[in-house]
Amino acid sequence: MANEMQFDLVTPERKLASYAATAVEIPGAEGDMTAMEGHSPLITSLRPGVLRATTSDGVKSFVVSGGFAEINASAISVLAERAVPIEEATGTIIDSMLDEARSLMEAALPEDRDAAQKLVHDIEMLRGTVAI
């Protein structure tokens, strides 16, 4: 049994999760990563994706977008602008995220265009994952 760390997932509107987890897989801005107990302190921003927390009673998954994760040796807290348990992440929620990202891309300045395009792409990928 691996050592456990405190896992918190909060959104502006509510606290979605707060329990012990052995490993948490985070969709970081520069690639997915898995944080376990004893991880070196790190703050990373999030890209839209699926977050998986491994706990003693199974893996819990959430769809997250926007925000950041704060990791240290004994705790990980994820502050997501939007987060829903994967069971509740229906097509409509993801479609609304996609529409938002697309309109953002159209409004984006040329220099921000790449980032916006990446956001749309990330959400499209996410949609593929969730649909399975």
Add this chain to the structure above:
Amino acid sequence: MPSLKDLKNRIGSVKSTRKITKAMQMVAAAKLRRAQEAAEAARPYAERMAAVMASLAASVGQSDSAPRLLAGTGSDKVHLLVVMTAERGLCGGFNSTIVRLARSRAQELLSQGKTVKILTVGKKGREQLRRDLSDHFIGHVDLSEVKRVGYANAQAIAKDVLARFDADEFDVATIFFNRFQSVISQVPTAQQIIPAHFEGAAETEALYDYEPSEEGILADLLPRGVATQIFTALLENGASEQGARMSAMDNATRNAGDMIDRLTIEYNRSRQAAITKELIEIISGAEAL
């Protein structure tokens, strides 16, 4: 001297007023609980956010490349006041206290020769400020259709404010709202949101690695921080409004009760006076025979 019938009518109308204020008080009490829960639920996010931003700002803040949202535009000529009030009245001094604070700030800034722009959130504040400051209005956010304030509402306001900031429409933004302390006490508060301002030095307990970079994360977080602060203010305001309405309606109910008691005594006295008068008339009529 009002007639017996007048008194009876008045007692009847005050009684129905009391029923209405009592009902409003109970509705406000129920809404207050929900509003408080919402404010409570939003607190962990806002606190974490502020803590991380403060520690990031402390390390990035000194460099020249600090984002404009943190460092400011370098001048403080144009001030944006975001005045958040309720959409409804009948909540005691709730709206007036915010408006009074905002107005005194606006006048202070104007007397210093600064330019003031006002963005109103909620109908009541707009109505009260229209008389003397309507030249400074640049926009209004209508939340009257919104049943429960969500993060999306705050995001929309933040987007508007940030777009104006990017267009160099103002240098400093301050939000005005009522901070909820208890049912009987709400504190009108002015909070500067742009450039970002952090209270107290952040203690850095661990040395963090940053991905992508400190500047990158900070640039990503600052706009979110603005939205979060506006969201917190909206929630505090919501709880304050219900609290203020609850205590205002409690007072109104009690006043109506007192008034009913007074009117009832007056009614009984006049009725007794009428009876006595009639008796005297009968007796003196009988004596005259």
